[in-house]
Amino acid sequence: MISNYGSYFFQGLLATLVLAIVGTLVGLFLGIFLALLRNIKIDEHDSILAKVLKIIGKTFATVHIEIWRGIPMMVQAMLVFFGGAAIGISWSGLGFSDFFNGYMICGLLVITVNTSAYMAEIFRSGMNGVETGQMEAARSLGMTYMQTIWQIIIPQALKNSLPTIGNEFIVNIKDSSVLNVIGLTELYASVSAATNRNYFQIAGYIIVALIYLVLTLCTSFLIRWLSREKKNGISNPFTVKHENINSIEGETK
Amino acid sequence: MTKKNEPIIKVENLAKSFDGTTEILKDISFEIQKRDVIAIIGPSGSGKSTLLRCINQLESATRGDIYFHGKNIRDLSINKYRSHVGMVFQSFNLFNNKSVLENCVLPQRAVLKTKKKEAVEIAERNLELVGMSDRIHYKPSSISGGQKQRVAIARALCMNPEVLLFDEPTSALDPEMTSSVLDVMKKLVRQGMTMVVVTHEMQFAKAVANKLIFMADGYILANDRPDIVFNSCKDERVNTFLHQKYNEK
16 A cells, blocks of 8 residues: 555655644744733833734734634634635635645645644743743843843743643644645545545554654654753753852852 | 932932832932942831832832932933843842853843943953853853852943942842852942942941931831941831841841
């Protein structure tokens, strides 16, 4: 079966990886933006215009997050696909190539926006885990809110969120399989089509299960390694070398 | 910039309430002159830290005004004002994602727009002043509490502030680390740095400060030379507190 359908499986595997990687990375980027909007503080000294804009931004982020987290991705995919068609989008006519066809674009849109809602909450939790003193120290030195967010808070929040972001990537590898409902041929759909054609259901699904398992186990391993390296401070070789510097000096941390 | 005898900072009738009913600060007025070393002491919950946070604008006052070189800070750019008024926290608050050197360079680059080479030179000079020049590439997680506080002082100094506010800088440190931080602060006093220090270190307050402010229940009960407050203050509450604290040492 693999010899006959190998390239077909490979196309499906590639589609799954593209959906998971793009969905996670772009979803993370949008999620950071949504988390910042949702966490925005309305200050009593703000002008009326600033207050109104902040309320609009905060409300938009909250509604977006709650809607996209509250509906199954399969239903979202159907709504976007048929909703898009209803307002005149011809999905089959979209696309740049056989691989990046209209179905893939619709799938990428759904998985990215869906992921952004989860990433917003993951990142918001990572931001809340950053000590309030970090923001206060930066502001007390005269740094602006955006400088502080960009230079101090986001890097630390990302570090805090890394294991959960990795987990979201694993979820995306698996959940991208539901996008076959809009006609997108990802890993599950490619194997499913092949097995149905040849009545090798058990063998086919064992193969697809193993591929998913290998992908998720490799990702888990990579995340654990990255988290460990981050904890040890890969950017600073001195950190590990001089870990016990305080005991040498007779001072305690 | 400062006219003769014009204070760098003047606090006038300042009040602060967090819930709208209970006032943490009540009608606080005092001045910070150039080269002043003001120690603020008093029991816990008396509003000492809140006062410093109001001066640095980390908290906004409910009533009253703060003047910087005669100008109400409400009319100044808050970030520009803050860059002139450095603050050192009890819990150090070094940027955890930056090295010791980066902690000192980043605010200069972000706020003062100092060129990188110059910012690094200033940072290295101040880190040397606080005895941390051999730890510039370490992350805050790899240095001790006393070292963190010295880096925090260097970071504040890099902004070339006119006033440095210290919020209980040694409260989280053991005696050995406390003395290393106090030594750095004494060095700054000798260099003429204007400082306001919220502290429980009575010996330090008596030896180094030229003004001593005693606060209780949101009021200033005494504001005079330390020897006068220590020896001839008429307020019973001040005397009881000071003698209890001083005898602890």
